Amino acid sequence: MTQLIDRRPNAKNKSTVNRQRFLRRYKKQIKRAIADQIGKRSVTDLEKGEKVSIPSKDIKEPTFRHGDGGVKERIYPGNKEFVPGDKIKRPPPGGAGQGGRRASDQGEGEDDFMFEISKDEYLDLLFDDLELPNLKKNQLKKMTKTRSVRAGFTTDGVPANLSIVRSLRSAMARRIALGSEPRRQKKELEEKLAQLEQLEPRPQQEIMDLKKEIEALEERLKKIPFIDTFDLRFNNYAQRPDPTSQAVMFCLMDVSGSMDQATKDMAKRFYILLYLFLTRSYKDVEVVFIRHHTQAKEVDEQEFFYSQETGGTIVSSALKLMDKIIKERYPLDQWNIYAAQASDGDNWNDDSPLCGKLLRQNILPAIRYYAYVEITQREHQSLWHQYERLLSEFDNFAIQQIKEQSDIYPVFREFFRKQAA
Numbered sequence: 001m002t003q004l005i006d007r008r009p010n011a012k013n014k015s016t017v018n019r020q021r022f023l024r025r026y027k028k029q030i031k032r033a034i035a036d037q038i039g040k041r042s043v044t045d046l047e048k049g050e051k052v053s054i055p056s057k058d059i060k061e062p063t064f065r066h067g068d069g070g071v072k073e074r075i076y077p078g079n080k081e082f083v084p085g086d087k088i089k090r091p092p093p094g095g096a097g098q099g100g101r102r103a104s105d106q107g108e109g110e111d112d113f114m115f116e117i118s119k120d121e122y123l124d125l126l127f128d129d130l131e132l133p134n135l136k137k138n139q140l141k142k143m144t145k146t147r148s149v150r151a152g153f154t155t156d157g158v159p160a161n162l163s164i165v166r167s168l169r170s171a172m173a174r175r176i177a178l179g180s181e182p183r184r185q186k187k188e189l190e191e192k193l194a195q196l197e198q199l200e201p202r203p204q205q206e207i208m209d210l211k212k213e214i215e216a217l218e219e220r221l222k223k224i225p226f227i228d229t230f231d232l233r234f235n236n237y238a239q240r241p242d243p244t245s246q247a248v249m250f251c252l253m254d255v256s257g258s259m260d261q262a263t264k265d266m267a268k269r270f271y272i273l274l275y276l277f278l279t280r281s282y283k284d285v286e287v288v289f290i291r292h293h294t295q296a297k298e299v300d301e302q303e304f305f306y307s308q309e310t311g312g313t314i315v316s317s318a319l320k321l322m323d324k325i326i327k328e329r330y331p332l333d334q335w336n337i338y339a340a341q342a343s344d345g346d347n348w349n350d351d352s353p354l355c356g357k358l359l360r361q362n363i364l365p366a367i368r369y370y371a372y373v374e375i376t377q378r379e380h381q382s383l384w385h386q387y388e389r390l391l392s393e394f395d396n397f398a399i400q401q402i403k404e405q406s407d408i409y410p411v412f413r414e415f416f417r418k419q420a421a
Helices: 014-026 027-040 118-124 165-196 204-222 261-279 303-305 318-330 349-363 382-388 405-416
Strands: 048-055 111-116 145-154 234-244 246-254 284-292 297-299 336-343 368-373 397-402
Touching: 014 382, 165 204, 246 261, 246 349, 261 303, 261 336, 261 405, 284 303, 284 318, 284 382, 297 318, 297 349, 318 336, 318 349, 349 397, 368 382, 397 405
Parallel strands: 246 284, 246 336, 336 368, 368 397
Antiparallel strands: 048 111, 145 234, 284 297
16 A cells, blocks of 8 residues: 655644654654653753654655566666676765764765654653552542632622722722812802901802802712712632642652762652653642751752762661651642652661651651662662561552663653553
């Protein structure tokens, strides 16, 4: 069957269907390219998509043509190098477009195909077939609630919402505005009348006219109502969304002397994946960075990954600080709490039982999910064995080991793979 591909120029927004078809056709290659580039991003860098490079050999389109079977003789004009019977060799590697290591005076090829995907396309492909653990517990939290809040005043409303003070204030302002000119005229006429009454003889007719004008002004002032329907003001209420889909992610990392920069870089890649994944499920996500050696402290992202401070290892210091921050800043009825801990497994032996106790009694009952990543190629030590005991007690706790960079994405998918219904 012949396949026709439309490559005509498209007007604005008319290439969406072709773009989606392309993403579906080369989904495997795109996901592999994204997995390779994830480590280049900042943990909170989500404001752009990603440039993806696909080898040109992976996007060749099938074509139909006549086969080259049999023996054929062809005449190629301009031939100066070959005679009948010569065999033409394939162009050697290293030609133009293929990034060869040596310069060559022959050969040709194609550069890798480069294109840019949007932020949403990037995240959809990155987290395809993944889900948050304990999703059923979070469904109610992800619903947007509303609450009534004061939103000023309005001229329409029910009597129950009538604002008496604001209505009287409006009425007073209206009476002052409408009565200022008549009162000014009345005052001037009264002063003129007092002067005429002191004259001898008194001009009776003029005095009578002034009194009539003053009476008319008094009647005019009396007709100004004390309060009018125009003055009524009612309390206005608006429904404001009350976000309940907010989440906080705690990133705990061991920065003791055994954690070199390569190990920290692998931890950073894991944290990037976790943060990106949470933003697909929650509207608002905060990140709390906690680094520890013998002491723990809350830091920003730059210090978290690149500070030179180091020392011994007491993991419980980070768990205690996390528990303290949760109690002070993140009420359990308002926040979905997640945590990820990265370590090379080294810990003071007497401290590992305390870590298990803190997780069992304080942290795991309060959070949605806790992921522990041990980045090491050595045998597991006391901290891992303490954490293994918690697996049978809590379904929101998981541990995995990362030995090299290629393990990061598979381990992440193992943490968040979809569970059978």
